[in-house]
Amino acid sequence: MAGVITNIESIRPAKIRTRSLRTGEMTDLNELCGTFLEMYGLKLGSVIKESLIPVASHAKAHRGALQRDLRYAITCLHAVGSAAVCASGLGLGKSDVTKRMVDRSASGVQGVGLHEILKASGNAVAVIAAAEGERVKPGEAGGNPARFRGEVFGPEALLPALKAKEPPADVKTIHIVSDDVDGTGKATEGLNNSVTAAVYTQSRVKPLPDEYMIKLISSRELPAHVNTESPPEVIVDAFANVHGVPRERLNFFCLNRKRHDAIMNEIAGKGPNFIMDKDGDVMPAVSAAIAQYVFENGYPLHGVVANVGGAAEAGLVLPVVWRGGSTLLQFASKKALKSNNWEDRLNFDPKETSSIRKFGFEPGSQYQLTDFFDDPFADGIAVYGANTDVLWMDPYAPANKGLIGVKFGLDGVTAHAVEISSNGLAEILHFVFDYAENRKSTESLLTPFVTVLLNLKDAKEVESHIDQMLASNSERLRREICQEYYLATDFVDGKIRVDEPTYASLREEGKSQRFFAADDAILNSVKSKKPEWFTGD
Numbered sequence: 001m002a003g004v005i006t007n008i009e010s011i012r013p014a015k016i017r018t019r020s021l022r023t024g025e026m027t028d029l030n031e032l033c034g035t036f037l038e039m040y041g042l043k044l045g046s047v048i049k050e051s052l053i054p055v056a057s058h059a060k061a062h063r064g065a066l067q068r069d070l071r072y073a074i075t076c077l078h079a080v081g082s083a084a085v086c087a088s089g090l091g092l093g094k095s096d097v098t099k100r101m102v103d104r105s106a107s108g109v110q111g112v113g114l115h116e117i118l119k120a121s122g123n124a125v126a127v128i129a130a131a132e133g134e135r136v137k138p139g140e141a142g143g144n145p146a147r148f149r150g151e152v153f154g155p156e157a158l159l160p161a162l163k164a165k166e167p168p169a170d171v172k173t174i175h176i177v178s179d180d181v182d183g184t185g186k187a188t189e190g191l192n193n194s195v196t197a198a199v200y201t202q203s204r205v206k207p208l209p210d211e212y213m214i215k216l217i218s219s220r221e222l223p224a225h226v227n228t229e230s231p232p233e234v235i236v237d238a239f240a241n242v243h244g245v246p247r248e249r250l251n252f253f254c255l256n257r258k259r260h261d262a263i264m265n266e267i268a269g270k271g272p273n274f275i276m277d278k279d280g281d282v283m284p285a286v287s288a289a290i291a292q293y294v295f296e297n298g299y300p301l302h303g304v305v306a307n308v309g310g311a312a313e314a315g316l317v318l319p320v321v322w323r324g325g326s327t328l329l330q331f332a333s334k335k336a337l338k339s340n341n342w343e344d345r346l347n348f349d350p351k352e353t354s355s356i357r358k359f360g361f362e363p364g365s366q367y368q369l370t371d372f373f374d375d376p377f378a379d380g381i382a383v384y385g386a387n388t389d390v391l392w393m394d395p396y397a398p399a400n401k402g403l404i405g406v407k408f409g410l411d412g413v414t415a416h417a418v419e420i421s422s423n424g425l426a427e428i429l430h431f432v433f434d435y436a437e438n439r440k441s442t443e444s445l446l447t448p449f450v451t452v453l454l455n456l457k458d459a460k461e462v463e464s465h466i467d468q469m470l471a472s473n474s475e476r477l478r479r480e481i482c483q484e485y486y487l488a489t490d491f492v493d494g495k496i497r498v499d500e501p502t503y504a505s506l507r508e509e510g511k512s513q514r515f516f517a518a519d520d521a522i523l524n525s526v527k528s529k530k531p532e533w534f535t536g537d
Helices: 023-039 065-088 096-121 156-162 184-189 232-243 258-268 282-290 314-322 350-358 439-446 449-454 459-484 500-509 517-529
Strands: 005-007 018-020 042-051 124-131 172-182 195-201 212-218 251-255 273-277 303-310 326-332 380-386 412-421 426-435 489-492 495-498
Touching: 005 258, 023 042, 023 065, 023 096, 042 065, 042 412, 065 096, 065 172, 065 195, 065 380, 065 412, 065 426, 065 439, 096 124, 096 172, 096 184, 096 195, 096 449, 096 459, 124 156, 172 184, 172 282, 172 314, 195 282, 195 314, 212 232, 212 282, 212 314, 232 258, 232 303, 251 258, 251 282, 258 273, 258 303, 282 303, 282 314, 282 380, 282 412, 314 326, 314 380, 314 412, 426 439, 449 459, 449 517, 459 495, 459 517
Parallel strands: 005 273, 124 172, 251 273, 251 303
Antiparallel strands: 018 042, 042 426, 172 195, 195 380, 212 303, 212 326, 380 412, 412 426, 489 495
């Protein structure tokens, strides 16, 4: 009997322990987050923790500062990042400009916020090891604002620890895989399943090229003989065996893309069901890892099958491994798959081959997600903040329950995020933030400085506003400038070096709406007012 193919949007599980954070926990959270919350006109009201179905800790799992001291603060960071998304771009309509606004809002808050949290901790620094954003997607210029690969956070004096072969024992070094907004287009359209997403780990992370990857993900460990190139019959039987269910009870996810149609229909013809979505392949994998939320046939999502998505954000599904599952990967040709023919997936052109090999990988080889982490079970957390309602986390919950999107009210903001630790424990945190003044003031403060500057009419206005921003929060402006122009900048001893030929080339090609007169005014003004931020070397 052939399986059913449906869409997540056509769907509207058991919760375990729920409690408010204790007084001591709230005090610690305020100490770490108070400064950055104040920057955005927010005060911490209350936090409720909802523990999800636990799993046995992996024998290799570590528990350290990230889980013990920082997990609530970093989860709070993502909740505020989601609030910024909703304040600046939710439901404005999908375009390259609005998508950039959404990404800019999330990356700005999460960049500044993480920096302030780690400064407050006093003994931790972090670096972005892999990030989604550079890859050019249909209808986009590429290089959307992002917490970009190589961006660092925390006390300046401790940053050398990130490059040390053996970091000092008293300094916690954190490596981050980030997609500041997974489902950017969904956020601009006000659709479900848009999140802020990142994995924070004390393991070093191998950087990945921003190419495509075939992803085969199971919430339970698959046999060693199964890989992304296994025949559909073998894949289906392996899933049925490890999950202990008949073929027709298996629930799989893949993105609703024409390139997947042929292989998806072949697999569905052998019994399994597919639940699709047009964007965002991170939360389906997270839902499968938690294995708590059931669908129409009474079974949870068992995995992600016959799916091609971005390689740079593959590490965002590390919780699948933490909770005992498998994540199998293989590079795929982005260019060849434009034909929407699944058979072309491994027909790499020379540029793609060079890009993949530059990072030390082979185009046709099979990989496990654990290959990209020196110690995949090192102390770590993964956090996913709900910009909009995340149906994957509770498809049949009432509209006001589950992992729901940000809501701005008269007196404050409610925001929700799921956090999973490397020891396998998972919980949803429900945040209530009070306005320091009022809703209008908070929404204004959540609007990125760069968004304000890009909407000004002339250089004099830009200069005047930059003066105000420097007086208000110079670190915020510096970081937003870096996140906006990272394709044409790099860093030398902590200073910004503008790659003038790259900038000129991007401007000349018109690859992005941002390379026009307003950008020249912004960069020229900042360089003249803050020359110490820049170097010509």
